[in-house]
Amino acid sequence: MLSRQKLFWLSRVYDLPGSDARFLRAVRDNCAYHIRHCPEYRLICEAEGFSPGCLNTMDDLEKIPVLPTLFFKRRHVFSMPEWRTPMKVTSSGTSGSFSRVSFDWGCIFAEIPMVLRLGFRHELVSPKPAHYVVLGYKPGKQDKMGVARTMFGLTHFAPPLSRTYALRWRNGAYVPDLDGSVKQLGRLARSPFPVRIVAFPSYLWFGLSRMEELGMSVRLPKASKILLAGGWKQHYAQEVDKNTLYALAKRVLGVGEENIHEFFGAVEHPIFFNTCKRHHFHIPAYSRVIIRDVHTLKPLPMGEVGLVNLITPLVKATPVTSVITDDLGCLTPGEVCGCGLKSPCLTILGRAGLNDITTCAAGAAELLGKGEAF
Numbered sequence: 001m002l003s004r005q006k007l008f009w010l011s012r013v014y015d016l017p018g019s020d021a022r023f024l025r026a027v028r029d030n031c032a033y034h035i036r037h038c039p040e041y042r043l044i045c046e047a048e049g050f051s052p053g054c055l056n057t058m059d060d061l062e063k064i065p066v067l068p069t070l071f072f073k074r075r076h077v078f079s080m081p082e083w084r085t086p087m088k089v090t091s092s093g094t095s096g097s098f099s100r101v102s103f104d105w106g107c108i109f110a111e112i113p114m115v116l117r118l119g120f121r122h123e124l125v126s127p128k129p130a131h132y133v134v135l136g137y138k139p140g141k142q143d144k145m146g147v148a149r150t151m152f153g154l155t156h157f158a159p160p161l162s163r164t165y166a167l168r169w170r171n172g173a174y175v176p177d178l179d180g181s182v183k184q185l186g187r188l189a190r191s192p193f194p195v196r197i198v199a200f201p202s203y204l205w206f207g208l209s210r211m212e213e214l215g216m217s218v219r220l221p222k223a224s225k226i227l228l229a230g231g232w233k234q235h236y237a238q239e240v241d242k243n244t245l246y247a248l249a250k251r252v253l254g255v256g257e258e259n260i261h262e263f264f265g266a267v268e269h270p271i272f273f274n275t276c277k278r279h280h281f282h283i284p285a286y287s288r289v290i291i292r293d294v295h296t297l298k299p300l301p302m303g304e305v306g307l308v309n310l311i312t313p314l315v316k317a318t319p320v321t322s323v324i325t326d327d328l329g330c331l332t333p334g335e336v337c338g339c340g341l342k343s344p345c346l347t348i349l350g351r352a353g354l355n356d357i358t359t360c361a362a363g364a365a366e367l368l369g370k371g372e373a374f
Helices: 002-008 016-037 039-048 058-063 069-074 105-121 146-154 178-188 201-213 233-238 242-253 360-367
Strands: 087-090 100-103 130-137 160-170 173-176 195-199 225-228 260-266 269-274 288-292 306-311 322-332 345-351
Touching: 002 016, 002 105, 016 039, 016 058, 058 288, 069 322, 100 105, 105 269, 130 146, 130 178, 130 201, 146 195, 146 260, 160 178, 178 195, 178 201, 195 201, 201 225, 201 242, 242 260, 288 322
Parallel strands: 130 160, 130 195, 195 225, 225 260
Antiparallel strands: 087 100, 160 173, 260 269, 288 306, 306 322, 322 345
């Protein structure tokens, strides 16, 4: 599927108009592949009267059957046999169930140049080694969570001198060691090399709050960065706004907001969204986003709030071409941001209950056998 490689080898990472033709061609090929190789996806497309041939313009992307992330939590569907998929990743499963998404070799080889180009664009790539403190999961054979994979991947933008993890696998479960990570930050403040903190926003808040309670503050070495991946999830009740979190990082660690980067993505949409210098998520050329009405799922105009529909032709092993999350968000023109990027900005505003989302997958569930509601 050369159309996919041609899209993900694009060097102009935020040039949406310049990538439209390649994106449309790759999506058309991707949908056709899933219809041929995934019986469940084929039934859904037939029920919706969809065929790849109807994708003639970018406006036609809204016609692709939209599957909620909950679909992949309740049904594990694939377009490739297991022996052809070198990587299998799951969502965090905080709701008690989790998605399983497989990645093919072509996906992996397309994803690497995407991540590198976006990493260079946002000045994350550095030849200077760094110490990493990861306020998240230590990856291992027992762990296939996408967020652990993402956090481990973020420790490769600068050569790692050391990695310290706040969540470690012991005796069949993850054991937190936030205090140990806090003490390590104190020791690394004396290092001549920069420190990179990779963290859930909630864990960063708890760790820095703990340091402030203990009267601890350090000044991390020059060029140190904070990389935030994942959301607040089960800690949503303690969520604070970005400005409050950034101000705490400045007080306790001496890291200014210009060195704080946030990332957005999903196991079902493994595209590397990185905030710009004004902390907005601009849509990269490898993805498209449609905001849909919560009740009708009709596309909404720029500026209106609805459910976030994410589209990419990256994955062939699992039919995640067009997925709808339980995130509420809106799109705004990129020019309004003021950072210089013209690609539209995606703002995530909160979450909706997935049980209230009705899509073509509801009817497809009956076609697939059990009549299970999504």
